Amino acid sequence: xxxxxxxxxxxxxxxxxxxxxxxxxxxxxxxxxxxxxxxxxxxxxxxxxxxxxxxxxxxxxxxxxxxxxxxxxxxxxxxxxxxxxxxxxxxxxxxxxxxxxxxxxxxxxxxxxxxxxxxxxxxxxxxxxxxxxxxxxxxxxxxxxxxxxxxxx
Numbered sequence: 049x050x051x052x053x054x055x056x057x058x059x060x061x062x063x064x065x066x067x068x069x070x071x072x073x074x075x076x077x078x079x080x081x082x083x084x085x086x087x088x089x090x091x092x093x094x095x096x097x098x099x100x101x102x103x104x105x106x107x108x109x110x111x112x113x114x115x116x117x118x119x120x121x122x123x124x125x126x127x128x129x130x131x132x133x134x135x136x137x138x139x140x141x142x143x144x145x146x147x148x149x150x151x152x153x154x155x156x157x158x159x160x161x162x163x164x165x166x167x168x169x170x171x172x173x174x175x176x177x178x179x180x181x182x183x184x185x186x187x188x189x190x191x192x193x194x195x196x197x198x199x200x201x
Contacts, residue, residue, distance in 0.1 A: 055158035
C-alpha cells in the first residue's frame with residue numbers, strides 16, 4: 049500500500065493543538081491514518097513558529113512548548129525547509145493567484161513536496177483547489193475518521 053502524502057498548513061495544526069470545535073474531529077481522521085502508516089504529513093518549517101499564534105486565535109503558552117515541539121517530531125510528520133526556490137514559487141503564487149504571502153509559502157511547499165492534497169481550514173485557500181499547479185493541487189479540509197462498523201473492534 050502506498051503512503052499518501054498530505055500537507056498541513058498552520059491552520060490545520062492549530063485546529064488540532066488548540067482543540068478547536070469542528071476542527072479537532074476532522075484532524076483526528078488524518079492523524080489516525082498517519083499513525084497507522086497510511087499518511088505522511090508534510091509541512092513547512094514556517095509552521096513550527098506560525099502555529100504558536102495565528103491571527104484571531106489565542107497564543108499557545110510557553111508552558112506547552114515541550115508538547116508542541118514533541119508533536120512536530122512525530123515520525124509521520126515531515127518538516128520541509130523554506131528554500132529560495134520555494135520562496136520564489138510563493139512570490140509567483142502571490143502575483144498570479146492573489147494568495148497571501150505566508151499562505152503562498154505553504155502552497156509552494158505543498159507543490160514542491162508533490163503531495164496528494166493540502167489540508168486546511170482557510171476559506172481563501174479552499175477556493176483555490178484545482179486551479180494551482182500542474183497537476184493541479186487538491187486543497188481540502190482534513191477528512192474525518194471513517195465511522196466504525198457494527199462489528200469493528
